[in-house]
Amino acid sequence: MKWSHEERKQKLIELSDRGPELNEKAGSEIFQMEFVDYTDDNEYILKYYIKPWQCNPFGNLQGGMLCYYIDATAGILSWVSVDCDPVGTVDLNVTFIRGVPENAEYILVKSKVISIGRRVVVATADVYDPDGWLMATAITNTTRLLPPDPNPTIV
Numbered sequence: 001m002k003w004s005h006e007e008r009k010q011k012l013i014e015l016s017d018r019g020p021e022l023n024e025k026a027g028s029e030i031f032q033m034e035f036v037d038y039t040d041d042n043e044y045i046l047k048y049y050i051k052p053w054q055c056n057p058f059g060n061l062q063g064g065m066l067c068y069y070i071d072a073t074a075g076i077l078s079w080v081s082v083d084c085d086p087v088g089t090v091d092l093n094v095t096f097i098r099g100v101p102e103n104a105e106y107i108l109v110k111s112k113v114i115s116i117g118r119r120v121v122v123a124t125a126d127v128y129d130p131d132g133w134l135m136a137t138a139i140t141n142t143t144r145l146l147p148p149d150p151n152p153t154i155v
Helices: 005-016 019-026 063-082
Strands: 033-038 044-049 087-096 106-116 120-128 134-144
Touching (some): 044 063, 063 087, 063 106, 063 120, 063 134
Antiparallel strands (some): 033 044
16 A cells, blocks of 8 residues: 555545446446545445435345446555555455435445455445444455466466
């Protein structure tokens, strides 16, 4: 982590403003996220606005969308924490606690890196509704995608 806390915070603010870029590539307004905070204890908080089409037939935010929000938040934080571009998700373990109702305007995703290894970054993420209820919790492993070894060992 060669960046100071303030430098990481500025980088996270920049990376959190990806909505217009992603929406332009998708051809419609799909993603709307907003930087909330990068706390003194290195917790990264993003707000994601929910759109009606993201809900399942039961009236809750579709689980895959929730996984996307978790992965995006933890992935951005992992990348900035190790200053390695790019990183890739190895796995994502999500525990759904409550359904996010379709009338919820947004969710908050709070992520924190808990371990940085040579190749793998482990982060947690918790999802809250606007009333502060815990909706889901997750742990993810992200790998640093380093250039290929010019002299690979053949096994």
